Amino acid sequence: MRRTYTWLVLLAAFALVVAACGGDDNAEATTTTSTPVTTETFRIAVVAPSAANDLAFTQSMIDSLNVIDGEMDLEIAVTDGMFVVEDAAAAIRDYADKGYDLVIAHGSQYGGSLAEIAPDFPDTSFAWGTAAETFGLPNVYSYQAASDQGGYVMGVLAAALSKTGTLGVVGPVEVGDAKLYVDGFAAGAKAEDPAIDVKIVYTGSFSDVALASETAQAHVTAGADVLTGSAQMVVGAIGVASTEGVAWFGTQANQTQIAPDVVVASQVYHWEGVLREIIAGVQSGTLGGEAYTIDLANGGEVIEYNPGYDLPADVKAKGDAAVAGIIDGSIVVGG
Amino acid sequence: MSGLFTEAVLVATIAGGIRLAVPLLFASIGEMFGQRSGVLNLGVDGVMLLGAFGGYYTVLKTDNVWFGLLVGVGIGVVLGLVTAVMSVTLKAEQGISGIGVFLFGLGFSDLLFQMWVGTPLPIQAFPKVEIPGLSNIPFLGETLFSHSAVVYIAFAMVPLSMFIINQTNFGMKIRAVGENPEAADSLGVSVAGIRYATLIIGGTLAGVAGAALAIDLKIFQSNLTNAAGFIAIALVYFGAWRPLGVMGGALLYGFVNSIVLQLKTQGIIPRSWSDIAAMAPAVVTILALVVVAHRFKPPAALTKPFERAR
Structure with a gap:
């Protein structure tokens, strides 16, 4: 009996830990390398939490690297699926050890590890995000996204599109990039229609697809006719939007291909500009010390519309006006 | 508060609870068979994941949800067999091998998903089956009799497993092997054979649970x-190794x-309580489990590999 109880306690603890951690991804680590090495090749390594094709956070960085891969001579190595921070730290150290010119730690959870690793490799440049902190280290760059700006535009569009006056948001955990996006979305919706009801639910998990699906269902039951959400578990919510025929707004990557019939637009992160500046800095001998932010004004955030969605011209015009207002400073988001 | 008690919200809450319970019900009924015969299988989640991918990929390629479910069955059978080889034939430590x-x-x-699919593309879902007559009953019709076919199959497993365990010769052998394998063996019951059978049943239902989850989502x-x-697995303890109890836990x-x-x-x-509220289902289930586990005895031979006395 005592043995059984030991198992019971172990089992319960394990179930809770696995369920609670959720995380971005428990993906099997895969490493891919492209472009043969030459003496002038600039070598970049990326360590990321979720899968390289997650249609969200990690994919935004991989897509951006692939864009600049065509512009200059790069060698790109990717280790994705690094949900466990200790594993990611080992991968970061390994790439630095192998002499990569730039090692990108693509996850704010990697900051603590990076602060310990970077001083051991003073000749290697590191970049990490989304974050604003460079730890005062001369070989660390940081990057972040003003996701509230795109969120604001999505909110304006969603409120203008809604007929029921109710919008539903499926969030993961109320922190970081997701919180910024959701807050921006709510602010944009309220700016367009002060009477609009924005229902925000954080499921408490980055990875529970079933819970995201049920949350979307609950929003639809509560009268929401436009949905949005952030993090990799939203694929469950997009499925419900497609089944119920309600509009969906995406963020981080273009989500049109998941449900071409209901995805209206996506806020897409383009890290190319930041990457070009960091690479130029490293090549000229500046290995770090700068913090970059992508936003609508510098082209790091782009609203990509689904050409297959029949968005009324007057609604799209409101979205365009919001983008213009944020860029020229007449609309201030967050702050 | 008034919004909570509209008929639409109540219907959605009950129907949502039933949907969320279905994969757990399949998997825990399957796990119950293994545990009643004395084998703890901690690998259920892994079998579910492979069943889920197999089911998803099959539907993606064939557009046939039933074929997808069948592939989930096949994957479950194979992994049930692998579990049985490790736990019964090789007598591996059950927790670690699981x-x-x-x-x-x-x-x-995940590896297969990244290699063969990559971007998560949507597939067909199970068709909704309205039970003639019953689905027209106000409130109850929408909550209980307007689901996809796998929901009915999952709940049909409960009386079926009760019948198998309590009323059949096979069920009697399962109970005997789980309580006193030495005595069962001396009466000519194949302890290994029964445990192989229950682990294959468990694997099959875990594979179905995964496929049903992926196809439903x-x-x-x-x-x-x-x-x-x-x-x-925790729900099997919660349900005191009985189908009705397991169903109660899943619900x-x-x-x-x-x-x-x-x-x-x-x-x-409030949103500030969101993270605490997210833990509620696990906390409630485990608290209930602790209370229940004190009142019922697990199968006496649970987790003990069988060694025939020389």
Whole structure:
């Protein structure tokens, strides 16, 4: 009996830990390398939490690297699926050890590890995000996204599109990039229609697809006719939007291909500009010390519309006006 | 608060709780068979993940949801057999070998997903089956008799497993092997044979649970089950190794999840409590489990490999 109880306690603890951690991804680590090495090749390594094709956070960085891969001579190595921070730290150290010119730690959870690793490799440049902190280290760059700006535009569009006056948001955990996006979305919706009801639910998990699906269902039951959400578990919510025929707004990557019939637009992160500046800095001998932010004004955030969605011209015009207002400073988001 | 008690919200809450309970019900009924025969299988979540990927990929390629479910069955049978070889024939430590199966399923399902699919594309879902006559009953019709066919199959497993365990010769042998394998063996019952059978049943239902989950959600994603297989194992303890108890546990977990979601959607649970509320289903289930586990004895031979006395 005592043995059984030991198992019971172990089992319960394990179930809770696995369920609670959720995380971005428990993906099997895969490493891919492209472009043969030459003496002038600039070598970049990326360590990321979720899968390289997650249609969200990690994919935004991989897509951006692939864009600049065509512009200059790069060698790109990717280790994705690094949900466990200790594993990611080992991968970061390994790439630095192998002499990569730039090692990108693509996850704010990697900051603590990076602060310990970077001083051991003073000749290697590191970049990490989304974050604003460079730890005062001369070989660390940081990057972040003003996701509230795109969120604001999505909110304006969603409120203008809604007929029921109710919008539903499926969030993961109320922190970081997701919180910024959701807050921006709510602010944009309220700016367009002060009477609009924005229902925000954080499921408490980055990875529970079933819970995201049920949350979307609950929003639809509560009268929401436009949905949005952030993090990799939203694929469950997009499925419900497609089944119920309600509009969906995406963020981080273009989500049109998941449900071409209901995805209206996506806020897409383009890290190319930041990457070009960091690479130029490293090549000229500046290995770090700068913090970059992508936003609508510098082209790091782009609203990509689904050409297959029949968005009324007057609604799209409101979205365009919001983008213009944020860029020229007449609309201030967050702050 | 008034928004919570509209008919539409109540219907959605109950129907949502039932949907969330279905994968747990399949997996925990299967796990119950193994445990009643004395084998603890901690690999359920890994089998569910591979069943989920197999089911998803098949539907993606064939557009046939039933073929997808069948592939989930096939994957479950194979992994049930692998579990049986490790736990029964090789007499491996059941906990450790189960964790091995879980990690294999977690990694391999994601590897195959990345290799063969990559971007999560949606698939067809199970068609909704309205039970003639019953689905027209006000309120009850929508909540209980307007689901996809797998929901009815899952709940049909409960009386079926009760019948098998309590009324059949096979069920009597399962109970005997789980309580006193030496005595069963001396009466000519094949302890290994019975345990192989129950582990294959368990694997099959775990494979079905995964496939049903993926097809119901119309999508696959890395770690899709999010540890549902471990919750299913806990529910077997919660249900005191009895089908009705297991069903009660699965429904409790599903309903607490569904109610918390509705309370959040209606703004009754403030956002600042969101993370604490997210733990509610696990906490309620485990508290109930601790209370129940004191009152019922597990199968006496649970976790003990059988060695025939020389």
